[in-house]
Amino acid sequence: MRIGIIGAGFGGMAAAYDFRQAGHDVTIFESADHVGGLASGFKEPHWDWSVEKFYHHWFQSDHEMLGLIRELGWEDRVHFPRPLTVMLYKKKWYPFDSIIKALLFPGLGFGLNKIRFGFVGLFLRLTNNWRALEKFTADEWMMKWAGRQVYEQMWKPLLIGKFGPFYKDVNMAWMWARIKARTTRLGTFEGGFQKFADLFADRLREQGVGIRLGAKVESVKREPDGLAVRSEKGSESFDQVLVTTSPNLMAKLAPDLPENYLKGLLELKSMGAVVMTLAFNHTLSKEGYYWFNVPKDEGYPFLALVEHTNFVSKEHFGGDHIVYAGDYLEVGHEYFSMSDQQLLERFIPAFQKFNPEFKREWVKKIWVSKTNYAQPIPLVNHSRNIPAIRTPIDGLYFASMSQVYPWDRGTNFAVQIGRKAARLMLGK
Numbered sequence: 204m205r206i207g208i209i210g211a212g213f214g215g216m217a218a219a220y221d222f223r224q225a226g227h228d229v230t231i232f233e234s235a236d237h238v239g240g241l242a243s244g245f246k247e248p249h250w251d252w253s254v255e256k257f258y259h260h261w262f263q264s265d266h267e268m269l270g271l272i273r274e275l276g277w278e279d280r281v282h283f284p285r286p287l288t289v290m291l292y293k294k295k296w297y298p299f300d301s302i303i304k305a306l307l308f309p310g311l312g313f314g315l316n317k318i319r320f321g322f323v324g325l326f327l328r329l330t331n332n333w334r335a336l337e338k339f340t341a342d343e344w345m346m347k348w349a350g351r352q353v354y355e356q357m358w359k360p361l362l363i364g365k366f367g368p369f370y371k372d373v374n375m376a377w378m379w380a381r382i383k384a385r386t387t388r389l390g391t392f393e394g395g396f397q398k399f400a401d402l403f404a405d406r407l408r409e410q411g412v413g414i415r416l417g418a419k420v421e422s423v424k425r426e427p428d429g430l431a432v433r434s435e436k437g438s439e440s441f442d443q444v445l446v447t448t449s450p451n452l453m454a455k456l457a458p459d460l461p462e463n464y465l466k467g468l469l470e471l472k473s474m475g476a477v478v479m480t481l482a483f484n485h486t487l488s489k490e491g492y493y494w495f496n497v498p499k500d501e502g503y504p505f506l507a508l509v510e511h512t513n514f515v516s517k518e519h520f521g522g523d524h525i526v527y528a529g530d531y532l533e534v535g536h537e538y539f540s541m542s543d544q545q546l547l548e549r550f551i552p553a554f555q556k557f558n559p560e561f562k563r564e565w566v567k568k569i570w571v572s573k574t575n576y577a578q579p580i581p582l583v584n585h586s587r588n589i590p591a592i593r594t595p596i597d598g599l600y601f602a603s604m605s606q607v608y609p610w611d612r613g614t615n616f617a618v619q620i621g622r623k624a625a626r627l628m629l630g631k
């Protein structure tokens with residue numbers, strides 16, 4: 204069979220691997236000049252490793268991702284350090300990445316709240332019944348079972364940070380998935396995620412997969428002799444096509460889809476993201492913290508502050524200290540139209556809150572990455588709204604971040620859905 208794949212992210216490449224293993228003729232079309240999609244990275248000449256455009260790490264529970272890496276023979280290149288995650292309470296940062304540290308966290312007091320926090324956490328870790336949870340919003344469920352103080356201190360800032368004005372609409376299965384499938388050890392690939400993506404693409408090419416970079420697909424159309432994939436370089440025909448872009452783009456690429464399916468795609472909601480990567484000549488966190496859970500209502504101009512070089516050694520970046528400052532935002536938010544310099548001016552005063560000695564001379568260079576499609580928003584009873592991987596157009600399939608529900612999006616689930624789509628397309 205001739206199979207076309209739109210997108211060389213982790214999902215598209217994982218599917219390509221399985222199609223090729225099964226002996227099919229595979230071509231990937233990728234609009235960017237590099238593979239890796241949302242998990243891709245960049246590198247300065249004096250760095251040995253790349254940094255991801257949007258901060259990335261793996262969890263030890265990412266079995267699909269780690270399983271694929273094992274199949275490819277690179278498991279010795281994955282490292283799982285234990286970087287420190289911290290949470291704010293009364294203007295002080297406290298470690299919050301293990302049960303013991305959570306129990307010691309002063310923000311919950313030492314009485315009933317701590318017990319409720321513990322029981323709710325335990326229940327969510329043990330239950331698999333996410334279908335019962337998706338009937339409620341996380342806001343109402345947490346308020347009822349964890350109680351106001353635990354919810355407002357712990358979980359509400361997370362929901363507001365990720366979903367902004369939609370935080371009250373997100374269902375409880377999303378929260379369940381986050382608590383269920385996460386570990387305190389965090390992993391990365393030697394050389395960065397881009398290194399893995401490049402090695403994977405090289406392996407696919409060696410096996411005979413065609414990867415067309417800079418090939419932006421404009422449409423996918425059913426024709427009598429197959430599915431025509433049209434890009435500015437012309438049109439090619441395939442027996443089957445897998446699209447791995449956002450639902451919005453899918454609707455634009457295949458307007459011939461029946462109205463019901465198109466409506467389903469267009470009704471899905473998601474958040475965008477704006478992330479600034481900064482190279483500092485000085486460490487920001489004197490305590491060596493990696494991940495700061497920043498509460499938005501404290502007036503910070505971003506949600507996440509991540510000192511990457513407290514996770515991966517600065518030696519890999521020629522001694523530069525790499526810091527990310529980012530936020531999930533509605534498309535149309537002013538950050539999307541601000542210049543890099545304007546954004547830096549907005550962010551600069553906040554760095555002092557993480558280290559009072561911070562000076563703007565510490566900033567050597569900045570890069571800003573923006574995406575309209577960063578985080579799907581799962582509403583109540585969301586499982587009813589997931590578009591099928593097999594579309595009503597014969598031979599046309601769709602696998603995106605919006606369909607990995609009840610799991611939260613991530614490279615692990617991109618690999619999982621890419622391989623699931625491949626099995627479906629191969630009739631396995």
Ligand SMILES: Cc1cc2nc3c(=O)[nH]c(=O)nc-3n(C[C@H](O)[C@H](O)[C@H](O)COP(=O)(O)OP(=O)(O)OC[C@H]3O[C@@H](n4cnc5c(N)ncnc54)[C@H](O)[C@@H]3O)c2cc1C
Nearest residue numbers: 210212213214234240241257259260419420577613614617
């Ligand atoms: C801020 C942020 C932080 C994240 N943190 C983590 C993390 O810590 N750990 C983790 O595992 N995951 C994380 N993720 C999620 C992870 O990046 C995604 O789940 C995963 O990369 C999605 O892979 P994909 O293949 O489904 O889609 P994508 O990576 O989006 O791939 C789709 C590809 O299609 C291409 N494309 C689009 N339109 C066209 C067209 N018309 N023609 C040709 N090609 C096209 C795109 O260029 C892209 O390469 C994060 C994401 C964001 C935004």
